[in-house]
Amino acid sequence: MAANQLEDVVQRWRITEENDFKNEDHDLFLNAGLTCIAQGNSAQLLDFIKQEANQHIVRSMACGLLPALVKEVLRKNHSCAHGEAILDHLILVCNVKELLDILLQQVNDIDPDATADSITILMPLIQTVLLRMESKASGLASALDSLQKQISKLPVPYPHKQEQEDEYGLCRCCNAALTFVQPFVQEVKNQHLNSAATNQDTNLRPTLLKFCMASLREPLLQAQLDREQNTMDKSPLWKFATEIMAILAMIQEPLPKLVFGIAVKSAACHPIESRACMAYLLFVQLIAMEVFPAVFSPVFILQCNMEYINLLLSRKDESWILKGLDLNVKSLERVTDSSLHVELLELKSFHEVPQNLVKIMTDCPIHHLKGKSLVVFQLFIEKLNSEAKHKFFRRIMKTSHHAGVESIIIKNIKNQVELLRKSGNQVGWFEGTRFVSLLRDIIILPQGHETDLLHGMDRIMESLNILRYLLLLERERCTRMWTDLCDIANSYTKLLRVCLKMSKSYYGTELQNLREDKKIRAKEFKEASGNRNVQRMIVNAEMLGSMPRDTQDKVLQCALVTYDLMESLVVRIEEIIKNPE
Structure with a gap:
């Protein structure tokens, strides 16, 4: 019916100039064309569109069919060959500005559930239109x-x-x-x-x-x-x-x-x-x-990339963090060891990147990112020269507030001393008064006698290890360094002994009370099993805490073992000081 309606008026349109079509002509053509599409008469519409005699009609009025034709082509499980052919023809003959406006509106109004299909159809059409434009x-x-x-x-x-x-x-x-x-x-x-x-x-x-x-x-x-x-x-x-x-x-x-x-x-x-x-x-x-x-020099490339690395590491997305870590590794690998000078540490990016690495190491819930950040952190340290390492270690020890990170820094200080001894270089940032000053700042209990020894276990153990190592290294030299080390060690171990005594007493008492309570509850359960409400006892037990009693027992025992290890290192350090020969 729509095709017949279109044919009835086409004779009058064929003798009308393109600029003389009236609004009612546009409405009539659009209604007829849309009806053809809706009723599945796209073949007849295509025949009309392609007739040479109708091209001035098509150029003037057919753009309005585009939205319906696109929708028709997007319909799945429906033959749309005629619709595609009509679209292709209209794109080649209609006004380019009008075509572009309509097609862009179609892109902006895409159904979210058909984004990919719509773009696949619309972008080639827009491309053709643009290529027609001057x-x-x-x-x-x-x-x-x-x-x-x-x-x-x-x-x-x-x-x-x-x-x-x-x-x-x-x-x-x-x-x-x-x-x-x-x-x-x-x-x-x-x-x-x-x-x-x-x-x-x-x-x-x-x-x-x-x-x-x-x-x-x-x-x-x-x-x-x-x-x-x-x-x-x-x-x-x-x-x-x-x-x-x-x-x-x-x-x-x-x-x-x-x-x-x-x-x-x-x-x-x-x-x-x-x-x-x-x-x-x-x-x-x-x-x-x-x-x-x-x-470009490797140091320049690293310096330029640090801004990007910092951005990537500061996000919480796994893909961003992983790219930041990889970019950091590749940038650092190009740089030779001990070639990054202290001046670079003053740059904002060089200051922030290590801090972001520390955050990932300590706070990130994704295990492989934590592990990789530790590798990158260590690689960064290796690229610093002696002075930069000295300043970097001091800065991290003041800002990290994490015993695990602090233990890594102390271990690196010990490694730096070992490298210095092997090289035979006795002058540097890890010798003499500069080194003693660094040790006095890091070999401490941050909260004094109130320090939580379990929480700070990693740092404390590494502090004791480096003290023992340095004392053994210096005891035969009888230098000022030996005197300073003894002073640092005495101050540290004296305070640590006070903390150990209080902590061992507390945890020992807790363990004893736990085991006594366990015996009492076992006895009560045995007595009540014949004539009491067992379910009530189970509920009361659950109210005591979320940690099972066996787990509490193991935690307390582990704490006491840890304190014994600390105490054994303290004893060894005291022996070295008393018997330097």
Whole structure:
């Protein structure tokens, strides 16, 4: 019926000029066309659309059919070949500005449940429209903004298993985005090769640059990207990352200007998250590294990357933290040992990165991230020179407030002394008055006689170990160092003995009371088992505390064993002081 209705008025339209169509003509054509689509008469509509005699009608009035045609094509389990053919024809003949406005509105109004399917259909149509336009930059910018707005709403698959499943279609959207931008990238490349850059080239370049930098931020920063895991089976997001970096290398000045901001005033305009992801792809995954100039010193690269590392480590997302740790490792590995000077520690990024590593080591609930952060922390220490180590150790001991971290620092101080002795160098930051001053600051009980020995066990044991080591090392030399060490050791062990006495007395009493209480309850249970309500006794037992009594017993015993170990080290240190020969 709609096809017949369309045919009835077509004769009058065929003698009407394009600019003479009235509003009622547009309404009539639109109603008839939409009815054809709704009733499944797309074949008849296609015949009308393609007739040469009707092209002025199509150009003037057919744009309004686009939303319904897109919806028709998106319908699953329904033949849409005619609808696709109509779309393809309209895209080639209708007014480009009107087409672009309607298609962009379709992108902005995408059904969240059909994002990937919609983008797959709409972006090729928008691409064709843009390629018909003389001035593409503005339309391309609007299209890419709309596209990335929709992509940013999709969850990023993590880990690789989710990426292969691509349940929400993010990977499909990324592939569609790459296909969409390729003609415009090629246009910029051709104009650059021909040395015939035009205003259009100047406009396309920043638009494509903005697209690439936004893609680095979302979704690539959240994605799991690993060269080794992707060697055999290239993932869609890995391909997306490599293509984005290739586009950047193709359309932009050398990559250092983007990743380091060298001589580029606009570098600060790009999100730091994007530049952090670029640094990760370059220095960790080695994507586009073949076009990165090898003229920068390892220390300079590390210094530039520390800002990005700090950003990545300060987040709580596993993907961000892992990228930050990997970037830190690769940046540090390029630097030779003991080459980082104390001046670098004063830089904000060099001050904050170790603090973030400490937070991950102590607070992160993900075990493998805690372990990796410890490795990176130790690698950072190894790259510091003697003076920087001395200052760094002092700073961490004052700020960490964590016995485990403090024990790592004390162990590193002992290792530094060992290296110094093996090298035969008797002058430095871990000798003489400077070293004694450091020891006086770290070989202490932070809360005096109120120190919780169990909580601070790691630090206390390492403090006792380094005291014993240093005393044994210096006892035959009879130097001022020996006198200072004896003074430090006497002050420390004297206070520690007071704490040990109080702690052992307290925990011994607790253990004795626990065992006595256990005997009493066992006896009461035996007596009550014949004539009392057993359930009531069980409930009362549960009210005593969440920790089972056997566990309490083991904890108390373990504490007492720990105190015995501390006391044995104290005794050994006292023996060395009394009998230095």
